[in-house]
Amino acid sequence: MLLEADNQPNEAEKIAKFNDLVTKANFVIFKKYPLFGSLLTKLSVVRTKALPTMAVDADGNIFMNVDFTLELSFDELIGVLCHEVMHIGTLSLFRLGNRDMRLWNVASDYMINRALTQDGFKLPKGGLIPDMKKDQIVLDAMMLPGLTIPAGKKFIIKDLKNKTEEHVYNELVKIKKELGEQGEDFADMLEKLKEQLDKHLYKGMDKPEVSEGEQGKVQGAGGDGKEENYWKDQIEAATLDAKERAESGTGGSGGSGRDMLDAAMKPKINWRQMLRNFFTMHGKMYSWSRPAKRALGAGYYAPKIVPKPEIDIVVAMDTSGSIDDEVFKQFLAELKSILTGTGSKSRVKLLLFHHDVYSETDVTPNNIMDVLSKIKPQSGGTTFSNIARYIKQKQIKPKATIYLTDGENDTPTFEVPEGPKMFFITQPGGTHSMVKKYGPSYDIDVVY
Numbered sequence: 453m454l455l456e457a458d459n460q461p462n463e464a465e466k467i468a469k470f471n472d473l474v475t476k477a478n479f480v481i482f483k484k485y486p487l488f489g490s491l492l493t494k495l496s497v498v499r500t501k502a503l504p505t506m507a508v509d510a511d512g513n514i515f516m517n518v519d520f521t522l523e524l525s526f527d528e529l530i531g532v533l534c535h536e537v538m539h540i541g542t543l544s545l546f547r548l549g550n551r552d553m554r555l556w557n558v559a560s561d562y563m564i565n566r567a568l569t570q571d572g573f574k575l576p577k578g579g580l581i582p583d584m585k586k587d588q589i590v591l592d593a594m595m596l597p598g599l600t601i602p603a604g605k606k607f608i609i610k611d612l613k614n615k616t617e618e619h620v621y622n623e624l625v626k627i628k629k630e631l632g633e634q635g636e637d638f639a640d641m642l643e644k645l646k647e648q649l650d651k652h653l654y655k656g657m658d659k660p661e662v663s664e665g666e667q668g669k670v671q672g673a674g675g676d677g678k679e680e681n682y683w684k685d686q687i688e689a690a691t692l693d694a695k696e697r698a699e700s701g702t703g704g705s706g707g708s709g710r711d712m713l714d715a716a717m718k719p720k721i722n723w724r725q726m727l728r729n730f731f732t733m734h735g736k737m738y739s740w741s742r743p744a745k746r747a748l749g750a751g752y753y754a755p756k757i758v759p760k761p762e763i764d765i766v767v768a769m770d771t772s773g774s775i776d777d778e779v780f781k782q783f784l785a786e787l788k789s790i791l792t793g794t795g796s797k798s799r800v801k802l803l804l805f806h807h808d809v810y811s812e813t814d815v816t817p818n819n820i821m822d823v824l825s826k827i828k829p830q831s832g833g834t835t836f837s838n839i840a841r842y843i844k845q846k847q848i849k850p851k852a853t854i855y856l857t858d859g860e861n862d863t864p865t866f867e868v869p870e871g872p873k874m875f876f877i878t879q880p881g882g883t884h885s886m887v888k889k890y891g892p893s894y895d896i897d898v899v900y
Contacts, residue, residue: 467663470499470518477529486697488537490690495540496669497533502660508536509653510545511672512683515660527574534573536650538564541687544617545654546680551621553654554643555628559621561646562589566612578648587612589620591627596641599634622778723876723894724786727854730874731790734765734852765800766843766850766869767815770857771827772806772834779878779896780827783856784820791817801848807833807862809842833862836887840867856896859887 461469474497482489495512507515514536521529539545544560561580568575569584582589589609593601607630609615609623624642628635653659655677662670672678767787769780787800802823804811810830813823834857843850852872859877864886873891887893 466518466522467499470516470521473521473526473529474516474533477526477533481530481533485534487690487694488534488541490693491537491541491686492533494686494690495537496671498666498669499663500660500666501663503651505648505650506532506536507651507653507660508539508545509657509659509672510655511670511678512540513659513669513671515662518663524576525574528576531568531573531575532649534568535561535564535575538568539652540683541690542617543680543683543687545652546683547617548654552625552628552639554639555624556617556621557652558642558646559617559624560652561649562620563612563615563617576649578645580642580646580649582612586610589623591642595645596638598641599631599637723896726874726892726894727786727876728790730852730854730872731765734872764849764851766803766839766848766853767800768803768805768839768853768855768857770806770834770855771804771830772858772860779856783876783896784823787815788817788820791815791820801850803839803842804830805835805838805842806830807835807838809838812846834858834860835863836861836866836868837863840869843869855887857887859893861886 478489478492478497481492495514497514497516499518500507500515501517503515503517505517505520507513509515514533524532539560542560542564544556544564548556558580562582565575565579565581566584566587569581575581587610589612591607592605593599593603607627609620612620624639628638631638659670659673667673769783791800800815802811802813802815803809804827811827815823836855836857839853839855842848843853850869850871852874853869855873855875857875857877859875868890875887875891875893876896877887877893878896
């Protein structure tokens with residue numbers, strides 16, 4: 453027993469080795485991956501025995517268990533450090549909102565690990581890594597033991613290159629709902645799988661106890677926690693530094709991880725406000741019978757803008773199979789809010805379509821939710837031109853047209869109605885390219 457004990461490294465030796473490995477990994481990351489390296493200099497690596505693996509918090513602390521760290525290969529250590537940097541760089545710890553924290557954690561880990569794996573980083577086994585060959589997430593009975601899932605049944609989230617963490621989260625919520633009473637167990641099980649690599653500590657969550665001598669390294673321990681805007685400034689500075697170093701040939705230029713950080717920094721457009729602005733703009737008309745008094749007082753005649761008794765706006769909803777009930781519900785709920793504010797006589801004409809227009813309904817503030825309850829989406833290919841043809845055939849003369857769609861169409865070009873148009877895209881990726889030449893397009897970020 454004494455001989456075995458003598459052969460085991462003591463605590464001081466393990467700590468020395470841990471510090472040496474982390475220092476070397478930081479150096480390699482800074483030299484080889486300047487964007488991650490610059491951000492990593494703003495973070496604090498802290499030893500802890502309170503966690504079996506590691507964790508990252510919103511103040512920029514990376515808590516690491518020494519034994520877990522020493523079991524990693526050097527390449528895996530680089531990978532997990534960059535994984536935690538990505539949580540700070542993508543602001544994932546500030547984007548939770550009112551989502552299910554478990555599923556948000558899983559979605560962000562899947563997408564971060566996808567980006568890192570695609571960029572050539574090595575991650576430990578057991579983490580949430582997608583099927584990289586097919587670029588999809590596959591969840592089945594083997595991965596989720598204990599759940600009653602029919603033999604051969606697989607839940608697949610496809611086309612990850614065109615998805616964000618938010619979209620993956622929404623897909624996970626759908627699976628949770630489909631599993632019914634097992635949904636909570638599903639979320640708990642995925643969270644435990646995720647924690648084989650790390651934990652995510654949001655604002656207000658307790659920090660783990662740290663090892664002796666590490667207290668001074670903990671950022672935010674004295675109540676001076678870092679806010680989202682602080683990290684935005686750090687990300688912007690790190691991005692500029694990485695660009696300069698790449699141009700000088702002293703560092704890599706980035707990849708999928710860089711793309712994720714760039715996407716997180718882009719300002720989010722409030723689709724609800726854009727929809728409301730569109731209605732406000734096209735829900736007024738000129739009346740020459742009531743000249744504006746202010747204009748007359750200034751010595752000229754001008755029309756007075758007055759509310760229109762009926763907003764003649766067509767809302768065309770694509771039901772080709774990729775838009776779910778929650779998107780319909782939130783979109784129509786926003787329409788109800790808008791219409792209620794424009795007067796009881798305000799209305800829109802709602803057209804449901806796929807390869808044909810198969811439903812036409814006049815919508816008012818009083819019937820809009822009843823309309824929602826009766827919608828029975830039909831699947832099929834998508835033909836945008838049929839909206840323009842239908843409007844022309846029925847002699848509808850809209851002042852403007854709004855499309856709710858995944859952006860896909862059977863042909864690269866299509867007919868559109870006269871007047872202003874706006875497109876709200878329910879699926880991410882390159883789908884904006886087909887519609888943007890006809891009018892502005894915005895992503896709908898639906899929180900499930």
